[in-house]
Amino acid sequence: KQEVTQIPAALSVPEGENLVLNCSFTDSAIYNLQWFRQDPGKGLTSLLLIQSSQREQTSGRLNASLDKSSGRSTLYIAASQPGDSATYLCAVKSNDMRFGAGTRLTVKP
Amino acid sequence: DVKVTQSSRYLVKRTGEKVFLECVQDMDHENMFWYRQDPGLGLRLIYFSYDVKMKEKGDIPEGYSVSREKKERFSLILESASTNQTSMYLCASSPHGLAGRGGYEQYFGPGTRLTVT
Numbered sequence: 001k002q003e004v005t006q007i008p009a010a011l012s013v014p015e016g017e018n019l020v021l022n023c024s025f026t027d028s029a030i031y032n033l034q035w036f037r038q039d040p041g042k043g044l045t046s047l048l049l050i051q052s053s054q055r056e057q058t059s060g061r062l063n064a065s066l067d068k069s070s071g072r073s074t075l076y077i078a079a080s081q082p083g084d085s086a087t088y089l090c091a092v093k094s095n096d097m098r099f100g101a102g103t104r105l106t107v108k109p
Numbered sequence: 110d111v112k113v114t115q116s117s118r119y120l121v122k123r124t125g126e127k128v129f130l131e132c133v134q135d136m137d138h139e140n141m142f143w144y145r146q147d148p149g150l151g152l153r154l155i156y157f158s159y160d161v162k163m164k165e166k167g168d169i170p171e172g173y174s175v176s177r178e179k180k181e182r183f184s185l186i187l188e189s190a191s192t193n194q195t196s197m198y199l200c201a202s203s204p205h206g207l208a209g210r211g212g213y214e215q216y217f218g219p220g221t222r223l224t225v226t
Contacts, residue, residue: 046217
């Protein structure tokens with residue numbers, strides 16, 4: 001059974017810092033990996049989707065990488081802003097979709 | 110623009126009541142999903158559907174049923190609500206794929222916060 005782990009569980013950084021969120025998974029036989037953002041009490045907003053054949057995807061200040069063989073993905077956020085404060089979830093699609101517990105990010109002004 | 114809507118943002122029900130949570134997507138997606146999200150447990154799949162009138166159990170189907178009579182609408186039913194079903198319920202949809210498989214992106218609704226007293 002696929003297990004997805006996100007480290008750290010919480011992260012607090014000053015505004016302007018570049019940061020990396022980590023996601024690891026146990027079974028490398030995946031279709032894709034998706035990064036989401038969730039604001040308190042709200043649904044999930046898709047940020048980036050990386051297909052199993054891809055190594056990375058970029059959207060604005062966000063860059064996600066995928067290393068299937070090592071079971072890892074990273075989400076890089078450049079020049080962080082207070083509006084980036086949210087919980088970031090990664091989800092791995094194998095036969096089903098498995099979610100990590102998330103990293104709660106706080107960006108301080 | 111992709112849109113998944115859920116009938117209620119907040120819902121308060123009494124123990125034993127029958128509860129309907131509705132989800133509608135306007136993207137002509139084949140696949141639809143119901144998850145619940147609880148602190149410390151993350152998102153867990155309750156049921157999913159890959160076609161009209163088709164349904165598959167997820168990880169935690171006990172106490173729930175679903176209905177998909179039309180492609181755009183997927184309903185989650187709590188036959189007799191219990192306090193342990195107090196949770197955030199999230200609906201999602203994705204295009205294509207047999208039995209929920211495939212490499213396509215999932216889109217989520219805003220969630221329904223259900224409290225059972």
